[in-house]
Amino acid sequence: MSQDRTGDHDRTADREHATYDVEGVQEKWQKAWVDLDPFTADDDSPREKRYALTMFPYPSGDLHMGHAEVTALHDVIARYWWQQGYEVLNPMGWDSFGLPAENAAIRNDEHPATYTYANIETQFDSFQKYGLSFDWTRRLHTSDPEYYRWTQWLFLKFRERGLAYRKNSPVNWCPKDQTVLANEQVVDGACDRCGTVVTKRELTQWYFKVTDYAQRLLDDMEPLHGSWPERVLTLQRNWIGRSEGAHVDFDLHLADGTTRTVGVYTTRPDTLYGATFMVVAPDAPLAAEIVAPDRREQHAAYLEEIRRASDIDRLATDRAKTGVDLGVTATNPVTGERVPVWAADYVLADYGTGAIMAVPAHDQRDLDFARKFDLPVRRVVDTGEENPEETGVATAGDGTYVNSGGADGLDGLSDKAAGIARITARLEAEGRGQGAVNFRLRDWLLSRQRFWGCPIPIIHCERCGEVAVPEDQLPVVLPELKGADLKPKGVSPLAAAEEWVNVDCPQCGVPAKRDSDTMDTFVDSSWYFLRYCSPDYTDGPFDVEAVRRWGPVDQYVGGVEHAVLHLLYSRFFTKVLHDMGMVDFVEPFSALLNQGVVINRGKKMSKSLGNGVSLGEQLAEFGVDAVRLTLVFAGPPEDNIDWADLSPAGSLKFLQRAWRLSGDVTSPAGVDPAEGDVALRRITHRTVHEAAELLEGQRFNVVVARVMELVNATRKAIDAGCGPADPAVREAAEAVTILLSLVAPYVAEEMWERLGHAPSVARAGWPSVDERLLVQESVTAVVQVQGKVKARLEVSPDVSEADLEAAAMADEAVQRALAGRSVRKVIVRAPKLVNVVVGA
RNA sequence: GCCCCGGUAGUCCAACGGCAGAGACAGUGGUCUCAAACACCAUCCAGUGUGGGUUCGAAUCCCACCCGGGGCACCA
Numbered sequence: 001m002s003q004d005r006t007g008d009h010d011r012t013a014d015r016e017h018a019t020y021d022v023e024g025v026q027e028k029w030q031k032a033w034v035d036l037d038p039f040t041a042d043d044d045s046p047r048e049k050r051y052a053l054t055m056f057p058y059p060s061g062d063l064h065m066g067h068a069e070v071t072a073l074h075d076v077i078a079r080y081w082w083q084q085g086y087e088v089l090n091p092m093g094w095d096s097f098g099l100p101a102e103n104a105a106i107r108n109d110e111h112p113a114t115y116t117y118a119n120i121e122t123q124f125d126s127f128q129k130y131g132l133s134f135d136w137t138r139r140l141h142t143s144d145p146e147y148y149r150w151t152q153w154l155f156l157k158f159r160e161r162g163l164a165y166r167k168n169s170p171v172n173w174c175p176k177d178q179t180v181l182a183n184e185q186v187v188d189g190a191c192d193r194c195g196t197v198v199t200k201r202e203l204t205q206w207y208f209k210v211t212d213y214a215q216r217l218l219d220d221m222e223p224l225h226g227s228w229p230e231r232v233l234t235l236q237r238n239w240i241g242r243s244e245g246a247h248v249d250f251d252l253h254l255a256d257g258t259t260r261t262v263g264v265y266t267t268r269p270d271t272l273y274g275a276t277f278m279v280v281a282p283d284a285p286l287a288a289e290i291v292a293p294d295r296r297e298q299h300a301a302y303l304e305e306i307r308r309a310s311d312i313d314r315l316a317t318d319r320a321k322t323g324v325d326l327g328v329t330a331t332n333p334v335t336g337e338r339v340p341v342w343a344a345d346y347v348l349a350d351y352g353t354g355a356i357m358a359v360p361a362h363d364q365r366d367l368d369f370a371r372k373f374d375l376p377v378r379r380v381v382d383t384g385e386e387n388p389e390e391t392g393v394a395t396a397g398d399g400t401y402v403n404s405g406g407a408d409g410l411d412g413l414s415d416k417a418a419g420i421a422r423i424t425a426r427l428e429a430e431g432r433g434q435g436a437v438n439f440r441l442r443d444w445l446l447s448r449q450r451f452w453g454c455p456i457p458i459i460h461c462e463r464c465g466e467v468a469v470p471e472d473q474l475p476v477v478l479p480e481l482k483g484a485d486l487k488p489k490g491v492s493p494l495a496a497a498e499e500w501v502n503v504d505c506p507q508c509g510v511p512a513k514r515d516s517d518t519m520d521t522f523v524d525s526s527w528y529f530l531r532y533c534s535p536d537y538t539d540g541p542f543d544v545e546a547v548r549r550w551g552p553v554d555q556y557v558g559g560v561e562h563a564v565l566h567l568l569y570s571r572f573f574t575k576v577l578h579d580m581g582m583v584d585f586v587e588p589f590s591a592l593l594n595q596g597v598v599i600n601r602g603k604k605m606s607k608s609l610g611n612g613v614s615l616g617e618q619l620a621e622f623g624v625d626a627v628r629l630t631l632v633f634a635g636p637p638e639d640n641i642d643w644a645d646l647s648p649a650g651s652l653k654f655l656q657r658a659w660r661l662s663g664d665v666t667s668p669a670g671v672d673p674a675e676g677d678v679a680l681r682r683i684t685h686r687t688v689h690e691a692a693e694l695l696e697g698q699r700f701n702v703v704v705a706r707v708m709e710l711v712n713a714t715r716k717a718i719d720a721g722c723g724p725a726d727p728a729v730r731e732a733a734e735a736v737t738i739l740l741s742l743v744a745p746y747v748a749e750e751m752w753e754r755l756g757h758a759p760s761v762a763r764a765g766w767p768s769v770d771e772r773l774l775v776q777e778s779v780t781a782v783v784q785v786q787g788k789v790k791a792r793l794e795v796s797p798d799v800s801e802a803d804l805e806a807a808a809m810a811d812e813a814v815q816r817a818l819a820g821r822s823v824r825k826v827i828v829r830a831p832k833l834v835n836v837v838v839g840a
Numbered sequence: 841g842c843c844c845c846g847g848u849a850g851u852c853c854a855a856c857g858g859c860a861g862a863g864a865c866a867g868u869g870g871u872c873u874c875a876a877a878c879a880c881c882a883u884c885c886a887g888u889g890u891g892g893g894u895u896c897g898a899a900u901c902c903c904a905c906c907c908g909g910g911g912c913a914c915c916a
Contacts, residue, residue: 018879019878019879230844230845231844231845231910231911234843234844234911234912235911235912238843238911238912239912241915243915243916245916264916265915265916266916267915267916268916279916319914321914345914346914346916347914347915347916348914348915348916350915351915351916352915352916355916356916357916358916359916363916364914365914365916366916368914438915438916439915440915560910563911633852633853633863633864634852634853635852635853636853639846639853640909641852642851642852644851645851645852645853645865646852646864646865647852647864647865647866649865650864650865651864653878653879654864656878656879657879699854701852701853701854701863702853702854702862702863704863704864705853705854705862705863705864706862706863707863708862708863708864709862709863712863715880719880780859782858782859784858784859784896784897786896786897787858787896787897789859792859824896825896826896827858827896827897829858832858832859833858833859833897835858835896835897836896837896837897
């Protein structure tokens with residue numbers, strides 16, 4: 001409430017100085033909202049549904065500026081939907097499995113749950129103080145057994161469908177976190193989480209067969225254009241990396257006189273005549289199988305050398321080519337020539353077949369290799385450029401085929417597509433190859449050698465092999481390990497938990513062992529948005545009907561860092577669940593908003609730079625509403641915002657001004673605005689109308705500016721216009737309050753009460769707009785001569801082109817500008833503009 | 841190297857191809873005050889990164905370049 005005054009001042013001064021008590025208002029309404037409960041989503045509501053979701057946090061410490069920004073933006077959308085009359089599902093929970101808790105547990109000799117659930121409570125309290133419209137009845141934690149029971153269930157279902165399998169393969173290993181990582185979690189050769197350089201290990205691990213869904217993951221992005229950031233779609237497209245080409249069979253002639261056929265994948269089968277050697281990935285099993293006995297040692301040494309090299313070295317772009325001759329030859333299927341077979345690490349074991357045909361003339365990598373090891377270069381496409389063999393620059397472009405089997409081959413053709421089609425058809429006819437599509441996407445490595453995650457519900461039996469834990473025995477609950485028991489040692493700490501790991505085989509009853517790895521936490525978060533629809537459901541991961549009611553997510557908000565992680569995995573899960581008949585849709589998130597990052601003084605906030613901004617301190621100094629307003633007003637939601645450019649003090653000042661309006665209104669609640677001041681009413685209705693359009697377009701910063709305008713206009717009307725008693729002033733103040741409720745819920749609630757209404761303003765409903773008030777009484781038409789403004793005319797908005805032109809030509813200033821010049825053309829855009837073009 | 845996104849007052853940001861300014865921050869001057877803070881009023885500040893083009897008219901569309909940010913980068 002307003003501050004204590006001494007009474008020396010007159011009423012006007014008092015009113016001008018009046019401010020509300022930010023803390024008091026927050027406390028008052030936070031308490032009141034618990035009973036008012038305006039945001040619990042009703043499963044049975046007849047209203048149209050909207051599902052608003054913001055990426056749930058990992059519980060590391062308290063909330064920070066990043067959380068404050070994303071939830072403030074997200075809340076604007078959710079609250080707008082409520083005001084528009086939708087039944088809104090807006091849940092929140094915690095992604096509560098993960099390494100930080102485990103590391104803290106080791107440090108403090110405790111169970112990871114201690115750290116986890118303590119932080120969850122801290123964050124929960126902070127979220128509540130922050131005034132967000134979450135439906136807390138649906139709160140979930142992925143580390144709760146009631147939740148991860150269903151993560152395990154889904155794993156088993158995926159396995160039944162052949163989508164979860166185990167294989168031995170070289171994998172990414174983070175030496176610091178002591179666990180394997182998925183491809184998506186390795187960035188520039190380093191661990192996504194801790195930045196440690198990743199090494200390779202040969203391990204048997206669990207995978208999800210995402211590659212089976214590569215084409216659908218690509219195709220189903222099509223309808224997302226326009227509602228997902230183009231950037232994310234591009235990232236996913238690149239990550240999936242579809243390419244078209246052909247498989248071509250080469251016969252290999254081994255040292256022992258036998259022959260075997262090896263397929264290679266190429267996007268340029270049309271250059272097959274120029275394939276003068278073959279290259280095999282040194283670490284592919286094929287290399288070891290085919291290497292000639294006298295080269296075995298060399299190959300082994302080379303293999304050792306590249307195993308030692310980190311991905312960082314391997315990825316260096318200017319790195320010289322290395323390799324060894326395997327002492328074997330292959331027959332080029334179209335020329336019949338015998339070509340040498342080499343092993344080189346520029347060929348990757350896990351892409352295509354791990355072997356390539358090398359066409360040095362038209363592929364830079366092959367050319368570099370050929371020049372280094374003196375291998376022949378044969379040009380088969382004449383692009384008009386100089387001979388690659390001499391320049392060292394491969395010509396990858398289009399041209400005319402030469403040296404390509406004469407007229408029976410491709411010679412003379414100059415259309416690449418036709419060349420590819422012809423050679424592919426010929427290979428197919430001869431049974432030596434076929435057209436093929438390839439993807440860069442790899443299967444998702446999901447096992448982790450750490451404790452604080454969802455156990456993999458598999459039992460390894462010597463007699464039966466891998467046995468699924470029977471459904472009625474789920475969940476496989478984590479044992480009570482803590483402190484030193486959790487120290488990473490290269491295998492999961494679970495392996496050492498004797499009592500836990502040793503079980504009888506559910507199939508044959510002999511002693512067996514549980515799988516001791518846990519799942520990647522991205523598995524947990526790949527389906528949480530479905531669980532929210534029926535968080536207490538006990539007969540499955542979710543109630544199919546509830547998901548039919550609420551799904552898919554209409555608006556997802558979160559950071560762009562998950563472009564190829566969480567978002568790709570969730571899309572994959574949704575498609576599998578669709579195929580299982582459990583969800584109707586194939587895409588989980590209809591619209592996506594990537595909020596920007598909050599930085600300070602041009603740099604990312606960090607301890608070492610000492611430029612961190614404490615959310616708690618900002619909230620204490622300026623209040624929740626001002627901080628939220630500051631973040632929303634800072635700029636377009638997807639832009640990064642620099643805290644140093646912002647003014648939470650300015651935001652608070654504005655909120656005080658807005659609040660003051662609610663005390664100045666003297667007309668009673670419920671008064672008919674129809675008789676009110678038309679000028680102010682026009683502004684109010686136009687603002688409400690435009691605000692809706694801007695909100696639909698997620699132009700939240702502009703909405704705030706519009707509300708500021710309306711506040712300014714209302715202030716002016718009270719002080720120097722129609723006065724505080726005019727019903728239009730009440731109408732304007734109420735519109736301000738409802739608009740403000742999306743961003744600054746506390747002060748809006750307080751204003752709503754002061755205006756004589758019952759809470760909650762959050763459910764007051766969007767103000768209705770009178771179309772007639774959107775039409776201006778008169779508009780200013782601009783008259784230009786040669787594009788330069790010469791006059792302004794006040795005209796009716798529905799003025800005819802002819803009338804406007806006549807008025808413009810009659811204008812004195814226009815006549816002066818036209819003096820002595822001939823009018824060549826008059827462009828009329830009624831009612832806004834006339835441009836007179838004069839003769840040359 | 842390739843592909844995206846963005847360059848508008850001192851700052852953050854607005855502007856259906858049609859008056860460059862909606863809003864704010866920071867200045868400056870004033871009213872109020874013993875004085876200050878608050879509040880209020882007024883006011884200063886750019887011709888839109890550069891160079892071309894299309895158009896009656898370009899911040900907006902096209903081309904090239906410069907700068908900043910992001911992504912991809914031996915994927916055959």
